[in-house]
């Protein structure tokens with residue numbers, strides 16, 4: 001194939017997104033807990049035994065590809081049937097996917113939705129609901145379903161992998177986390193969850209688990225932290241919590257578009273990177289408004305500029321500003337390392353599996369035709385324009401394992 005005049009780049013990696021939430025993107029005006037109750041739980045609850053689940057999932061994978069993403073770590077909903085359909089569509093999509101059914105044995109959809117707003121994420125799940133399973137039976141069902149899905153899909157075509165997916169601290173009992181940790185070890189599967197995204201969320205976790213010194217300590221004591229644990233957000237961590245992540249080899253997924261959208265905060269990447277904690281990027285759709293990792297890279301750079309201007313984060317030696325190359329590393333090889341996939345993807349090297357995108361540099365160049373050279377032709381200037389000027393609009397073709405999975409319609 002002749003791609004003269006085009007750029008060939010490694011496929012992008014989205015380390016954190018929620019498939020059922022895509023329709024709810026850009027619903028503004030609330031912070032995390034209110035947003036979950038108002039916009040997300042009703043949608044995820046309906047993502048179940050409906051004829052629209054399959055086309056919805058198919059569209060989601062096409063959208064990832066259209067944006068240049070070739071590998072993604074994805075949450076579904078608490079439903080086993082629709083998670084199964086999502087895996088079938090992931091298989092057909094040709095993409096590299098880590099995915100799992102959301103696990104919640106406290107404060108699940110119905111628990112939160114039938115409470116008044118003021119106490120929806122209050123004291124765990126202590127109400128008795130007529131006709132509902134006992135806490136023990138509820139936990140058993142969640143564990144059995146997730147284990148069944150893992151058994152069926154983990155390692156499929158060496159391209160699909162299972163992630164046990166306890167949603168976040170407020171929705172998980174220590175027993176649920178222990179079981180998720182045990183199963184992930186048993187199958188050598190992933191664990192994905194959220195950590196310290198929002199201050200109110202941190203408060204709920206500490207109140208429900210007074211035996212723990214911190215949110216991270218709650219996960220640590222429950223045995224879910226390890227080298228295949230992907231932790232979204234990680235904003236409100238102190239130095240001791242970052243030390244725990246370093247010791248347990250956990251991986252951090254930085255989700256700046258989502259963090260801005262829900263007013264959650266700005267992650268201290270220098271504090272984490274200074275402790276050698278690997279970082280990948282996540283769109284966190286639907287809190288992130290776009291599936292574009294280009295947009296996520298741009299917001300990661302802006303977040304760093306704001307944090308620097310306002311001195312938001314702890315002082316560390318050799319603190320450095322984030323660069324265009326640094327953020328592109330997180331979206332590609334660094335992200336692949338965080339996900340344990342750098343032996344097959346993340347860079348263009350002999351022996352890897354040819355996950356790459358073809359991009360048109362003119363699509364993001366401010367100047368047309370012959371004038372375009374005035375904007376600069378170095379790799380650095382091309383990369384900066386892709387990141388700052390909507391790289392998703394420059395994606396022409398996307399390949400995974402050398403197979404073309406997406407081709408943009410020709411532009412007139």
Ligand SMILES: [Zn+2]
Pocket residue numbers: 016017018194232284
């Ligand atoms: Zn998330």
